[in-house]
Amino acid sequence: MKKRNLFVLCTVLVVLVAVSSAFAAGVAEQAPAAQKSQTLTIGVSQEAVGLDPHIVTAFSSMRRLDLLYNRLVRLDENMQVVPDLAESWEIPNNLTYIFHLRKGVKFHNGREMTADDVKYSLERVLDPATASPGRSYISTISKIEVVDAYTVKLTLSSPLASLLDALTSNNISIVPREAVQEHGNLQRVAVGTGPYMLKEWVVDNSMTLVKNPNYFEAGLPKSDQVIFRVIPEEASLYAGVRSGNLDLATINDGATIRQAKADKNVVVMSKPGMNVRVFSFNNQKKPFDDIRVRQAVALALNRSEILTMAEYGMGATTGPIPISAKVWAIPPDQLPLGKTDYAKAKQLLADAGYPNGFAFDIVCSSTYEGGLAVAQVIQNQLKNIGLTANLDVVEWGNYIDRWAKRDFATMVELRGGSSEPDRFLYRSLHSTGGVNNFMFKDAETDALLELGREQTDPAQRKATYDKVQVVLSEKAPLVFLYSPNENQVTSPYVEGFKQIGNGSLYYVTHAQVIK
Amino acid sequence: MGKYIIKRLLSLVPVLIGVSLIVFFLVRMIPGSALQMYMGTQVEATPEQMEELKRLFGEDKPIPVLYIEWVGDLLKGDFGYSLRTGRPVLPDILNRLPISLELTLYSLILALLIGIPLGVLSSLRQNTFGDFFNRVVGLIGLSLPQFWLAALMVIAFSNSQGWIPMGNYVSLLENPLKNLKMFFLPSLAIGFGFAAVVMRYTRNSMLEVLQMDYVRTARAKGLPYRKVIIVHALKNAILPVITVTGFNAGYLLGGSIVIEEVFALPGMGRLALYAINQRDYPVIQAIVLVIATLFVLVNLITDLVYALADPRIRLVDEKR
């Protein structure tokens, strides 16, 4: 009698697990019966947070948006602004932009995209209620007019030289009004004009995209299906590409890339990126409120060594403008304080009243962005001028908290740059800049940045931003270190993929697996 | 017995209340917030946008008020929305629960499959080399950091197809073979250590039982050795093994966190880890409630199994 009860209980347990597995099966991936040879599988280390282009901030989300939506303009593999949904444009004066849209572009729901959609999308971004991160990029747009079904006119309240560059951002994608109204927001659905449509999303596992048959670029996309697989370990991403489970993977970690480069079974694409590794000062905290102290540190840091040790040399040293923005950037060794000089640094410290150095904290985190490796190298290097750096290693959420509260003396950061200097520099270094966590308030810098934002003549702008780079290097509110490479590892059978340099996966559209 | 079960289930209530209170307030003591992480270090927002964002992220009211609102929603069956993804919390958790349960169950089964036979063997050859060998091997299993073992497995098997889940999860009902194959290594990583515990308890239990009079009687009566061992001794020795298994469900479930991370299994442990990292309060709160409920249920089931298997135990209102 008892034994039977025991048996029943055990059976119930097993059934419980089986039934709950059925629950999971309901939303789990349909295992593809036969792998289509036209499927491109991409390995990513982070799951996308959401899919609403006007709301998301995470890079992981942007990578999906690259394939689901279009913007008015986009960046090509040379980081040049080229047409996307807008075929052509005119800039009659520095306060007016007129865009001519392509005809016959269809959203994934079948409806044609028109100027109304552009107006709707831009207004949604500008609306405070949306709380869109893209708003600050285009905040000076004061009026959006639909001239006709395929023409949009933008009027600015003050000149904004970086507007075109801003319009290439994923956050300013063009969306259809009815989709937003139907779903409230676009976090979990995708109704864009992009080369791929969302077929299925199993969170933290995989996302399946299928070819948009109505895509407006002829002959594209090349692959019928794209599958994103979430694999948190970068070493596993590499292993996945090697074994053929993955066709393409974006990998940040230098050691893994170094290994992949020596491996004949995979192809490594490496290109200087737009991100910048920096060593930040809190300019209002002693002793870093003294310019001489900051300059001393700048003179003691050896950028090349940091690049070698922290990133295995895979990147390029840089000044205030990311070095890969070739049009604008001046190499760091041509800027003030660009060459290591311990003697001068020690002298500056002595002048500032610290002949025997001092101790301070560096806030960092063990995530890739948190730059723990960089901090360790910096700690080592600063010993050369008598400074004792203590590493305040915190967990990522804590790091962000410290950043937001400006609760640090120094910290190591990874900032997202842009090929257009205004977008990156104004928000970071203008005294009213929203991400100026350096607490840097300098009238000369402010004036130059405001000037550069409004000038439209390329030669004049170049001169202004040259000056900005010199001033920033001299005043050293932070030390710009290097730009890490953007790295993709692909299998040898993938053809057609190109890197842009800002991490964008747009060129997956051109990629296919040739076996 | 029915009354007993109901009584135990009712005891869930104060536990849940206590746990929910603690988690709700404690979790907001962790520095950082989901809103901050959303903004990261790159995003600018105007004061009006910040107002709106604060409202969306639930930071516009004092904490006790938020707690009451949350409980109110809970009672209506609304577990809220993830601060990170905006998706409803409960369905996401429930989807991942079976995966963690599957992992735990398989780990348990493997541990029992390895531990019980070895434990019996050890007890029969007490103090011989075989005994020592088994015990030491078992203890080595218990001494391996699970994540280390898991990482080594990932490296060793990275080239073979199907042994590592890696974003390729399929459920049991869709493709049993593939499912079992991909759960094998992760379950081994967790189960190997637990097998040592099982082995020790089996061995000790068997040793105790083997001394008992009724065993000696059975052997004296001339019953075949093997039958005696298996039918009589093991049956009675199994009890402590069951209880220790139940009590260690926590160890197994906790072990799944790191394993899920290393093997990229979309389970609940990984979700908990991410939720804590991302300060996704609604998700953390919900997961903790789910885990606490699971624990009470597992304890209840363990007690029931124990009671059913041992005729000497009466399910009285014990002073535990």
Next chain:
Amino acid sequence: MKTPRLLRNKIAVAGLVLIVLYLLISVVSLFWLPFDPLNMDAEQILQPPSFVTGHLFGTDEFGRDILSRIMKGTSVSFIISVSATALGALIGIFMGVWAGYLGGKADNIIMRIADILFSFPSLLLAIFIMAILGEHTYNVVLAIGIVYIPQFARISRGSIIALKGNEFIRAAKSNGAGRTYILIHHLLPNITAPLIVQISLSLSTAILLESALSFLGLGVQPPNPSWGNMLSSARKVMMFAPWTAVYPGLAIVLLVLGFNLLGDGLRDILDPRLRNVR
């Protein structure tokens, strides 16, 4: 003098040998290490183990000597595991003994608290506590200590309850002995056996817990070496530089094994039911 029972149990002895070996290393590491464990050397990045370079266990991704770091980490592991176990044991035994002895309402309340702590998987609870307190070494001790409280509470309570009804306790009571007196002189000495076993096991689990926390980035922070954080940084390079993960892992395994062997042997000795059967 007859050899103490402890030393006759081969498994316990094996455990002791391992533990003493590590203790020696720990002491030596205070005075001498092959290389400076914090010294970065760009020329020696990720070198495999070799006698020629002097790096017997190879170097890590910053060119730091792994053997030196492992040795330095030994002290860290000991300090954390001993402190955490002591903390958990002191508080847990205190709670459990009073709960068991007083019974009734006090028992209920105390054990409810222990149950709530117990209803979290240990790693999750430790992660939670570390998240609130911040990632410092002393917080690791606190987190693990708190995780241990329920286990010690349960064991001591169970033992006290089992003993309470014994003859000699009742005899002492009828002789007029006070509560505290009975507790200290009669009860406590008799519950040491299971507690000793639990302590040795807790020491071993503490090392595993600390390494898991460090692995997740929450324990001892770099560049200070702990076996767990060495494994964490090795994760990325393991595939092509396996020595960065193998040796720290082995270091963990052997010390934990030492404590486990000791605990298992102690269990053998202290449990009267396990005397030789055949």
